[in-house]
Amino acid sequence: MSLDLTYCLLGLLFLATAWRSAVPAAGAGAGAAAGPVSGHFSIRRLAAALFWLLLAVLYLFGSRMDDFGAGVTVIGLALLATMMMRHGAASEAEDQKAEPHDTRLADHTVPEAAAAAVPEAAARGAGMQDVGGRIFLPLLCIPFGVVLFSLLGPFVSRGSWHLLAPHHAGQSAYMLAALLGLGLCWLMFRPTLREPLDGGTRILHDVGWAAITPQLLAVVGGIYAAAGVDHALTALLGHWGAPGPLAATLLYAGGMIGLTVLIGNAFAAFPIMFGACALPFLIRGLGAPAAPIAAIGMLCGYCGTLLTPMAVYFNVVPVTLLRLRNTMAVIRVQAPTAGLLFFGNTLLLYLIVRFQGLFS
Amino acid sequence: MIAQGVNWLPLIGLGVIVLGVVLRFNLALTMVASALVTAVLGGRSVQGAVSLLGHFFLANRYLAILFAVFPLVGLLERRGLGVASQGMARRVGLTTPGAVLRAYFFLRQISVAMGLTSFGGHAQMVRPVIAPMVENAAERMAQQPASNPAGMTPDRLQALRTQAAAIDNIAAFFGEDIFVAFVSILFIQATLESFDLHVSPWQLSCWALPAAAMAGLITCWRTIRLDRRLREALARREGGA
Numbered sequence: 001m002s003l004d005l006t007y008c009l010l011g012l013l014f015l016a017t018a019w020r021s022a023v024p025a026a027g028a029g030a031g032a033a034a035g036p037v038s039g040h041f042s043i044r045r046l047a048a049a050l051f052w053l054l055l056a057v058l059y060l061f062g063s064r065m066d067d068f069g070a071g072v073t074v075i076g077l078a079l080l081a082t083m084m085m086r087h088g089a090a091s092e093a094e095d096q097k098a099e100p101h102d103t104r105l106a107d108h109t110v111p112e113a114a115a116a117a118v119p120e121a122a123a124r125g126a127g128m129q130d131v132g133g134r135i136f137l138p139l140l141c142i143p144f145g146v147v148l149f150s151l152l153g154p155f156v157s158r159g160s161w162h163l164l165a166p167h168h169a170g171q172s173a174y175m176l177a178a179l180l181g182l183g184l185c186w187l188m189f190r191p192t193l194r195e196p197l198d199g200g201t202r203i204l205h206d207v208g209w210a211a212i213t214p215q216l217l218a219v220v221g222g223i224y225a226a227a228g229v230d231h232a233l234t235a236l237l238g239h240w241g242a243p244g245p246l247a248a249t250l251l252y253a254g255g256m257i258g259l260t261v262l263i264g265n266a267f268a269a270f271p272i273m274f275g276a277c278a279l280p281f282l283i284r285g286l287g288a289p290a291a292p293i294a295a296i297g298m299l300c301g302y303c304g305t306l307l308t309p310m311a312v313y314f315n316v317v318p319v320t321l322l323r324l325r326n327t328m329a330v331i332r333v334q335a336p337t338a339g340l341l342f343f344g345n346t347l348l349l350y351l352i353v354r355f356q357g358l359f360s
Numbered sequence: 361m362i363a364q365g366v367n368w369l370p371l372i373g374l375g376v377i378v379l380g381v382v383l384r385f386n387l388a389l390t391m392v393a394s395a396l397v398t399a400v401l402g403g404r405s406v407q408g409a410v411s412l413l414g415h416f417f418l419a420n421r422y423l424a425i426l427f428a429v430f431p432l433v434g435l436l437e438r439r440g441l442g443v444a445s446q447g448m449a450r451r452v453g454l455t456t457p458g459a460v461l462r463a464y465f466f467l468r469q470i471s472v473a474m475g476l477t478s479f480g481g482h483a484q485m486v487r488p489v490i491a492p493m494v495e496n497a498a499e500r501m502a503q504q505p506a507s508n509p510a511g512m513t514p515d516r517l518q519a520l521r522t523q524a525a526a527i528d529n530i531a532a533f534f535g536e537d538i539f540v541a542f543v544s545i546l547f548i549q550a551t552l553e554s555f556d557l558h559v560s561p562w563q564l565s566c567w568a569l570p571a572a573a574m575a576g577l578i579t580c581w582r583t584i585r586l587d588r589r590l591r592e593a594l595a596r597r598e599g600g601a
Binding site: 003006007009010013058059062063065066067068069070071072073074075077078079081082132133135136138139142143146147168170171174175177178181182185189191195196197198199200201202203204207209210211212213214215216217218219220222223224226227228229231232233235236262263267270271274275279283290291292294295296298299302305306309310312314315316317318319321322323324325329330332333334336337340341344345348 | 366367368370371373374377378381385386387388389391392393394395396398399401402403404407409410411412413414415416417418419420421422423424425426427428429430431432433434435436437438439440441444447448471475476478479482483484485486487489491518519521522523524525526528529530533534537544547548551552554555557559560563564565567568570571574575578579582
């Protein structure tokens with residue numbers, strides 16, 4: 001399972017999503033219950049189809065593309081994203097039009113179209129019957145499959161062929177585990193090829209443009225480092241000279257949470273704040289131990305991740321997946337916990353800096 | 361101690377993000393704009409900036425690996441995973457929304473701390489399994505048949521689903537740093553190495569424990585309060601009726 005093959009499989013999934021966006025009736029199955037919107041042309045649907053098509057191109061042919069071409073494609077993706085369905089209120093309204101009752105998620109995720117495509121399921125009556133605990137088995141294939149393949153993978157290779165891609169073993173193992181789960185599903189339910197594809201593209205369609213945000217956050221982090229944003233911030237913080245224990249702690253913890261809220265990624269904020277603040281002031285200046293300062297500082301950044309819409313994958317994607325009305329709903333629920341944890345972590349940091357003899 | 365020859369201009373890229381969020385531009389567009397502006401102000405040509413954008417995107421394509429599980433989840437959803445989850449919650453005695461959320465929190469946190477990061481996630485667990493469990497528990501608290509939409513108001517069900525999503529995030533964030541081989545620990549270690557500081561991953565993971573314990577306590581308190589509020593609201597409604 002080389003990385004290229006993994007990308008090709010993902011690319012095919014994106015291609016199927018593009019097809020589904022362009023021709024919704026095909027995605028909904030037999031088409032009998034496809035709803036009133038099928039066949040109706042809309043700019044949003046066109047934008048969505050193009051978006052998934054471009055993303056599929058990046059995954060299917062990315063290894064043979066030059067950086068400039070890929071960059072232009074990514075800009076195209078971002079522009080198309082603005083034309084796709086908005087998250088939250090707008091998409092909710094759109095869905096309400098298509099499928100009128102949307103009070104319970106459980107009902108919603110078993111659309112009539114699916115029941116029509118699966119005769120036995122339809123025959124079981126209006127509400128789906130409890131199929132029992134065995135349905136969890138394919139889902140459990142994921143965590144245990146990942147561990148299994150990660151442990152066994154390095155020993156399975158022939159010549160230049162490796163079961164796991166050498167530098168991305170985790171990703172290969174995850175893909176293999178997902179395929180293992182699908183294989184088990186096939187043994188248990190004998191689904192048509194179309195069923196997992198329909199189900200998968202439906203969820204991906206719900207995720208929408210947010211699907212590219214993890215990669216974009218990595219891009220932002222990488223470009224900031226390449227352009228020297230960290231050096232500029234270090235120089236900026238250097239202006240304040242050497243603060244006392246309390247001020248230095250607050251600067252470091254506050255900087256971690258603030259910068260993470262701004263760029264949506266604690267991993268990008270950590271090297272900047274550690275180099276600019278923790279190292280000169282807390283560790284070199286006040287002699288605090290490095291391990292707790294680094295570990296707790298990172299966790300302060302995680303508190304920031306809970307608070308920012310920039311962390312689209314954690315805070316905005318669930319809004320669409322769970323069909324919530326308010327885009328900020330998840331952040332609002334997380335805020336009290338994040339605030340308390342930030343306070344606790346900052347206090348702990350201060351105690352470590354102040355009474356370092358007890359901790360080192 | 362102001363450093364000479366520092367290029368301050370790239371900091372404007374951070375301003376682009378603030379502007380994009382405040383003016384409610386699409387976040388994907390905001391990120392791309394900030395990246396391009398930063399690269400250009402950092403001294404690259406426009407073509408160079410676009411190439412850099414493409415380079416980092418291609419190099420980070422592996423982040424989409426989580427979508428590999430979607431076909432499996434989509435298939436299982438259609439085969440009644442939601443209904444099975446509700447039955448499962450009933451069988452193991454999780455009868456209130458708070459109890460379901462609490463159980464999921466610790467299951468998720470502990471499994472993540474053992475390195476099983478892929479047990480959970482919004483698409484994989486929250487939407488098909490946990491959200492139906494929580495909704496069903498709430499509806500049975502209201503002592504209404506599940507098929508009756510009057511059992512719970514849509515607003516309340518929305519709030520409960522939101523809780524489920526938040527629980528997943530919090531448990532994962534404040535559990536993953538306990539696992540010594542997690543990317544975050546390795547990343548911290550590599551960063552410290554670059555500053556010539558040498559720490560063992562065990563030290564780092566041990567310092568993630570206080571926050572993990574705090575997150576557990578806060579979650580217990582909040583889920584207990586959630587159940588109490590729900591009960592009060594239901595009692596009020598019955599009293600009023």
